[in-house]
Amino acid sequence: xxxxxxxxxxxxxxxxxxxxxxxxxxxxxxxxxxxxxxxxxxxxxxxxxxxxxxxxxxxxxxxxxxxxxxxxxxxxxxxxxxxxxxxxxxxxxxxxxxxxxxxxxxxxxxxxxxxxxxxxxxxxxxxxxxxxxxxxxxxxxxxxxxxxxxxxxxxxxxxxxxxxxxxxxxxxxxxxxxxxxxxxxxxxxxxxxxxxxxxxxxxxxxxxxxxxxxxxxxxxxxxxxxxxxxxxxxxxxxxxxxxxxxxxxxxxxxxxxxxxxxxxxxxxxxxxxxxxxxxxxxxxxxxxxxxxxxxxxxxxxxxxxxxxxxxxxxxxxxxxxxxxxxxxxxxxxxxxxxxxxxxxxxxxxxxxxxxxxxxxx
Amino acid sequence: xxxxxxxxxxxxxxxxxxxxxxxxxxxxxxxxxxxxxxxxxxxxxxxxxxxxxxxxxxxxxxxxxxxxxxxxxxxxxxxxxxxxxxxxxxxxxxxxxxxxxxxxxxxxxxxxxxxxxxxxxxxxxxxxxxxxxxxxxxxxxxxxxxxxxxxxxxxxxxxxxxxxxxxxxxxxxxxxxxxxxxxxxxxxxxxxxxxxxxxxxxxxxxxxxxxxxxxxxxxxxxxxxxxxxxxxxxxxxxxxxxxxxxxxxxxxxxxxxxxxxxxxxxxxxxxxxxxxxxxxxxxxxxxxxxxxxxxxxxxxxxxxxxxxxxxxxxxxxxxxxxxxxxxxxxxxxxxxxxxxxxxxxxxxxxxxxxxxxxxxxxxxxxxxxxxxxxxxxxxxxxxxxxxxxxxxxxxxxxxxxxxxxxxxxxxxxxxxxxxxxxxxxxxxxxxxxxxxxxxxxxxxxxxxxxxxxxxxxxxxxxxxxxxxxxxxxxxxxxxxxxxxxxxxxxxxxxxxxxx
Numbered sequence: 001x002x003x004x005x006x007x008x009x010x011x012x013x014x015x016x017x018x019x020x021x022x023x024x025x026x027x028x029x030x031x032x033x034x035x036x037x038x039x040x041x042x043x044x045x046x047x048x049x050x051x052x053x054x055x056x057x058x059x060x061x062x063x064x065x066x067x068x069x070x071x072x073x074x075x076x077x078x079x080x081x082x083x084x085x086x087x088x089x090x091x092x093x094x095x096x097x098x099x100x101x102x103x104x105x106x107x108x109x110x111x112x113x114x115x116x117x118x119x120x121x122x123x124x125x126x127x128x129x130x131x132x133x134x135x136x137x138x139x140x141x142x143x144x145x146x147x148x149x150x151x152x153x154x155x156x157x158x159x160x161x162x163x164x165x166x167x168x169x170x171x172x173x174x175x176x177x178x179x180x181x182x183x184x185x186x187x188x189x190x191x192x193x194x195x196x197x198x199x200x201x202x203x204x205x206x207x208x209x210x211x212x213x214x215x216x217x218x219x220x221x222x223x224x225x226x227x228x229x230x231x232x233x234x235x236x237x238x239x240x241x242x243x244x245x246x247x248x249x250x251x252x253x254x255x256x257x258x259x260x261x262x263x264x265x266x267x268x269x270x271x272x273x274x275x276x277x278x279x280x281x282x283x284x285x286x287x288x289x290x291x292x293x294x295x296x297x298x299x300x301x302x303x304x305x306x307x308x309x310x311x312x313x314x315x316x317x318x319x320x321x322x323x324x325x326x327x328x329x330x331x332x333x334x335x336x337x338x339x340x341x342x343x344x345x346x347x348x349x350x351x352x353x354x355x356x357x358x359x360x361x
Numbered sequence: 362x363x364x365x366x367x368x369x370x371x372x373x374x375x376x377x378x379x380x381x382x383x384x385x386x387x388x389x390x391x392x393x394x395x396x397x398x399x400x401x402x403x404x405x406x407x408x409x410x411x412x413x414x415x416x417x418x419x420x421x422x423x424x425x426x427x428x429x430x431x432x433x434x435x436x437x438x439x440x441x442x443x444x445x446x447x448x449x450x451x452x453x454x455x456x457x458x459x460x461x462x463x464x465x466x467x468x469x470x471x472x473x474x475x476x477x478x479x480x481x482x483x484x485x486x487x488x489x490x491x492x493x494x495x496x497x498x499x500x501x502x503x504x505x506x507x508x509x510x511x512x513x514x515x516x517x518x519x520x521x522x523x524x525x526x527x528x529x530x531x532x533x534x535x536x537x538x539x540x541x542x543x544x545x546x547x548x549x550x551x552x553x554x555x556x557x558x559x560x561x562x563x564x565x566x567x568x569x570x571x572x573x574x575x576x577x578x579x580x581x582x583x584x585x586x587x588x589x590x591x592x593x594x595x596x597x598x599x600x601x602x603x604x605x606x607x608x609x610x611x612x613x614x615x616x617x618x619x620x621x622x623x624x625x626x627x628x629x630x631x632x633x634x635x636x637x638x639x640x641x642x643x644x645x646x647x648x649x650x651x652x653x654x655x656x657x658x659x660x661x662x663x664x665x666x667x668x669x670x671x672x673x674x675x676x677x678x679x680x681x682x683x684x685x686x687x688x689x690x691x692x693x694x695x696x697x698x699x700x701x702x703x704x705x706x707x708x709x710x711x712x713x714x715x716x717x718x719x720x721x722x723x724x725x726x727x728x729x730x731x732x733x734x735x736x737x738x739x740x741x742x743x744x745x746x747x748x749x750x751x752x753x754x755x756x757x758x759x760x761x762x763x764x765x766x767x768x769x770x771x772x773x774x775x776x777x778x779x780x781x782x783x784x785x786x787x788x789x790x791x792x793x794x795x796x797x798x799x800x801x802x803x804x805x806x807x808x809x810x811x812x813x814x815x816x817x818x819x820x821x822x823x824x825x826x827x828x829x830x831x832x833x834x835x836x837x838x839x840x841x842x843x844x845x846x847x848x849x850x851x852x853x854x855x856x857x858x859x860x
Contacts, residue, residue, distance in 0.1 A: 006825030143810035
């Protein structure tokens with residue numbers, strides 16, 4: 001008895017919820033709030049409005065071409081060569097974002113909890129855990145995500161509940177922060193924050209039935225979107241106009257605000273544990289998907305053997321950036337901005353090609 | 362060279378099989394052969410008797426091991442009828458239940474070893490085997506290691522027939538099959554597979570049989586050893602076969618389409634395939650009412666968590682995240698540790714190992730000495746070590762707690778894997794506090810989730826998802842257990858007709 005493909009809706013949901021959902025607790029909020037200030041939760045809504053339809057169109061296309069993953073779909077629609085080139089571009093941008101983002105997370109852990117430890121050792125441990133876990137395969141990643149997910153979500157919503165007494169509803173104003181135009185441009189520019197949705201489709205055929213992938217994606221993306229907007233709104237209500245742009249890690253800042261009764265007053269480590277599990281899983285999934293894209297582009301069947309080199313490459317390139325501010329506010333922001341057109345427009349382009357080339361079925 | 366050796370080996374094994382001549386018609390020849398094979402001049406309990414059968418007036422010779430047969434049965438069932446009764450054939454004369462005809466010496470040897478009486482008759486080139494075995498074994502006793510308050514108390518005992526009877530008593534179904542296989546090259550012992558024919562998954566069954574047949578060992582004495590021959594990952598930290606001494610637990614699994622493996626010489630059975638959750642379940646959870654049973658499960662889960670993590674968390678938090686501890690408590694810990702010269706990790710490890718020593722000694726110690734050593738262990742090691750400033754009282758509490766809670770994981774194998782995991786986590790958290798502890802935890806969980814027991818994922822039916830009775834971490838009300846566990850793919854998934 002060999003159940004080869006065991007992944008179903010709930011694993012997909014867990015993967016989406018962790019892969020994208022952790023964004024509510026990292027520096028994504030900071031990235032938005034730099035220009036938009038407390039209206040940044042609306043920018044996220046804009047980004048989601050831009051990014052989600054492309055994802056759904058891609059899902060629709062994948063449904064038409066049964067049993068094809070992202071790269072195979074690209075090859076069919078764009079031809080072998082251009083398909084590979086686009087696939088490789090997707091790999092490059094995702095890998096770049098993986099490098100910058102992982103450095104970002106490691107710096108976050110270091111700054112908040114291990115100020116005296118060297119980044120290098122933390123980074124190595126982080127990536128080694130990711131490689132070891134990712135090596136066990138997507139089935140195991142999905143199961144692990146599902147097992148850990150409830151604890152992470154409970155801790156997040158416990159935090160949301162505890163912070164409720166700190167919020168002031170009037171801080172929602174000015175409703176558009178620094179102006180509607182800023183909200184819109186920032187939202188559109190950073191839509192590629194959700195490019196990971198597109199990256200997920202490389203695993204389209206790894207599920208027991210592709211309908212589980214679609215169902216998991218729909219449920220996962222809607223839940224995650226609600227969560228993100230809810231938490232970003234919460235940050236806006238806690239930190240207010242102007243001061244919000246100075247908060248580097250809003251989620252962790254919030255954990256410092258909350259108490260569990262009068263006795264447990266410093267519970268940030270409690271929340272940090274769950275946040276860390278989520279962060280680990282996010283990069284495990286990220287690394288695995290990136291390896292999958294690379295494997296698909298270069299026809300490497302054993303893509304799991306790519307994890308070690310890709311992981312070590314992540315560490316070595318991640319350490320190149322001199323500090324976290326430049327990493328976050330220059331490189332990551334630029335990369336996100338430049339890759340937005342690719343991720344947002346690609347699915348539409350594919351869809352148009354599909355309409356034009358009626359010979360394909 | 363290798364090939365030559367191989368051929369040589371092949372030939373020699375062939376010779377081994379062909380060494381015995383076929384059974385002769387001449388009784389004297391057979392008797393001589395058998396006496397030679399069993400070294401009857403040295404083997405004191407190898408018995409033979411010669412007499413003339415009443416029904417055919419032929420000479421007859423019977424062979425058996427006097428220590429493993431029932432003497433009364435032998436006399437009233439075989440010898441007396443042969444001496445007195447009249448009839449057509451031997452089968453009509455002997456009144457005992459089953460008489461087998463054997464045609465080779467290999468069969469003869471095997472049957473004598475299993476407690477049969479072998480009858481040779483002059484003029485016949487075959488032998489008759491009659492089961493009069495009486496191996497000695499304990500009676501049925503109370504379950505020692507998996508005790509319950511509410512529920513049956515019987516446990517398996519070291520006799521195959523008794524164990525099968527205990528199972529049949531609990532599950533009356535004509536489809537309950539008791540299939541017998543032989544294991545071992547030199548000493549062939551019987552392995553019984555019990556399963557419900559129209560529920561069990563054939564692939565798993567085939568896999569189990571193949572693994573049993575593939576065992577190339579001279580002797581597999583009992584299920585404890587069989588378990589190690591069957592499992593796919595002998596070096597893994599987690600078990601993949603469930604071991605229980607409770608027939609009611611085994612019966613529950615049989616009902617759901619699992620396979621139970623029994624052997625002589627073991628007061629327990631093996632259950633395959635298995636998942637993670639089963640190791641934490643006690644049959645009592647389902648004998649207790651819904652709420653009580655689930656409360657027990659919750660307690661057990663908390664105990665599991667404490668066993669694995671409490672020492673590691675203590676190290677991680679006090680070494681790296683001391684700001685998390687409320688000030689009063691932190692002061693208390695610091696005051697207690699003030700006079701202890703060792704680093705915290707060393708202190709915890711010292712105490713953990715001391716606890717393991719007490720536990721190991723507790724198992725091996727002769728019964729009359731038990732209480733004495735218990736006092737020495739607990740009082741001297743605990744109280745005196747604290748007084749001598751070798752360890753701080755809080756570490757005693759932490760380690761005692763983790764030691765105590767580890768007993769809630771009652772399965773022997775899982776208990777070990779939990780205790781070993783504890784050391785992994787202690788090492789991890791000594792390194793980078795909660796950061797490396799979380800990392801180790803993720804790696805550990807993902808390792809568990811990638812495991813399979815006979816093709817069944819370890820965390821199923823929770824993830825990957827299958828229809829199931831919902832009897833995992835918690836259980837449903839018995840009325841709502843509609844499905845059999847789908848993760849083992851039984852032939853009939855529906856447990857109860859609802860409509």
